[in-house]
Amino acid sequence: EALSSIAEVSQCTILSRAAEEEIGGKLVIAEGKKELFDWAGPTGTTVIVENLFFNTPARKKFIKGLKSELNRIKDTIFALAIANSNIQFKVNIDNKIAFVFEPADTLQRIAQIYGNEMADNLLYGSLSDLHCTIEGYCTKPNYYRSNRSLQFLYVNHRPVQFPYFNFILQQVYQTILQKGQYPAAFIFCTIKPDLIDVNVHPAKKEIRFFDNNYIHSMIYNFANKLISGTIHAFPIKHNDTQLQNKNITTASNANNYTDNNTPPLLYTQPNVNPQTLIHEAQHLYTQLHNKDYSVIGTIFGSYVLIQKENNLYIIDFHAAHEKKLFDYLTSIDSVSAVQQLLMPVVMELSPDLLIHIHSYKDILTKYGIIIDQFDEHSIVINAIPDFCNTNDIEGLMRDIVGSLHENKNSLNNIKIKIIEKIACHSAKRANDIITQDDIIAIADYVLSTNDYRCPHGRPFVYIVSKSELERFFKRS
Structure with missing residues (x-):
């Protein structure tokens, strides 16, 4: 047909x-x-x-661009390749071999397509009853992705769309993963053909079961069995005898230790030069004397307190900094200053992600991320924006690649997602060192904008008025 x-x-x-x-x-x-x-x-x-x-x-007019059509072809081939792991799949693009998947078992095929890291973080299980058998793989509780793109359901070895499938997985993992984190799953359902209707969709992508509630409960029980079987508490075993015999030196016996004892660590008041404190205070005042607000300070390593007129502004520094960087990146055509990495980062990617990352190499370069092919399985990151944090470059790239996969058919969405990830990974986090200049820059930004939500939708300012405080303390 x-x-x-x-x-x-x-x-x-x-x-x-x-x-x-x-x-x-x-x-x-x-x-x-x-x-x-x-x-x-x-x-x-x-x-x-x-x-x-x-x-x-x-x-023919309805055919999308080359990248979009290649992505659709790739997704179709990958889905079929997992369902038929005993068959070789070879794909040529522009007379060049894009990837070859040799015959293998299902787990090996998943590793061929999505990488060894994915395969190493999968759990296998099976569940059967009179009507059907469900088997396959779900990711471990501590492993997640930034989108639902790797949640596959196969019925009689045909990839299908079941409306409740993603929702079922969300139910299973909802107490384990945070918002915006999603499991991967490759689940195979074998069921009698007379219990399903495959003629719902012209391309047979959708399927209707004889009892949706039954299949819902089977998939839920299967995934829940896998997850519940992997959550264990591993108590830390201390050697109580050693703890009891440990010679603990306190201030009261600090002068009584012998050569066999470890000298105690004593706290001494550091020498503080009063002139240094005065200089710091004067420096802060010099920077703030032209401002119509005053900086109270920082609390909990995460929040900045500012008073302006009769309002107290409590600012989530990371979220506000992220929004400030996001606004900056969306306002420019390209990042002009990049930092060349002294030690370029080599990153292994699965074949599908390699295709995505190279398809949007020009956009990444525009925003300061310069990559090249390292070998047939890896890329090398040579440079990042000058304001970007160098501590987790691989984490930044994995988030970006995940966004490319999720938004592969929308160029504008891809640009926004890349900017979001760069801003998020570049913003200062809790307990990072925050200078006076940082505080003033964020305060100026917050007081100049009316949009108090970060790119993820979280608020980053909480305003308390003087009258609210007086009402709370019953002073009004």
Whole structure:
């Protein structure tokens, strides 16, 4: 049925020869005409489809750009390759081999496509009853992705869309993963054909079960069994005898230790130069004397307190800094200053992610992230924006790659997501050193904007008025 439909809108050639035959056949189909020739090629069947939609120009107009169509092709091939791991899949793009997946078991095939890190963080299980068998893989509780793109359900080895599948996984992991974190899953359901309806969708992508609640509970129980079987408490065992015999020196016996004892650590008041404190205070005052607000200080290593007129502003520094960087990046055409890494970071990626990252290399370069191909499985990161944090470059890139996969069909969404990730990873975090200049820059930004939410949608300012405080303390 599918092959017939394809042949109607393309120039199609089918080459086929059975092992027991000396001569096979070559069928050429074009514009409704069929021609059959003898063919003495290798055993097996080859289907060649060329000039798709050449005879239906109206349909051809709906084809998206090259990158989008390649992504769709890739996703389709990957889904089929996982369901048929015993078959070799080889993909050429522009006469170059993009990837080759040799025959393997299911877990090895997942590793071929999505990398060894993914395969190493999967749990396997199975669950059966009278009507169906469910088996497959879910990620460990401590491993997650930034999107739902790797949540696959196969029914009788056909990749399908089940409306409740993502919701079921969310229910299982909701007490384990935080908001914005998603598990990966490769779940195979084997069920009697007469208990399902595959004719819901023309492409048979969707499926209707004889009882949705039954399948819902089966998938939930399967995934929950995997997760509950991996959560253990590992108590730390102390040597109580050693603790009891430990010679603990206190201030009261600090002068009584012998050569066999470790000298105590005593706290001494540091020498503070009063002139230094005065200088710091004067420096802060010099910076603030032209401002219409005053900085009270920082608390808990995360929040900045500012008073302006009769209002107290409590600012989440990380979220505010992230929003400030986000606004800056969206206002410029490209990042002008980058920092070349003294030690370039080599990062291994799965074949699907390699395709994504190279497809958007120009956009990454525009925002200061310069990458190159390192080998057939890896990229090398040579430079990042000058304001970007160098402590977790690989984490930044993994978040960016995940966003590219999630928003692969929207160029504008891709740009925004890249900017979001750069801003998030560049912003100062809790307990980072915050200078006076940092505080003033954030205070100026906060008091100049009316949008008090970071790119993730979280608020970063809480304003308390003097009258609110007086009402609370019953002073009004």
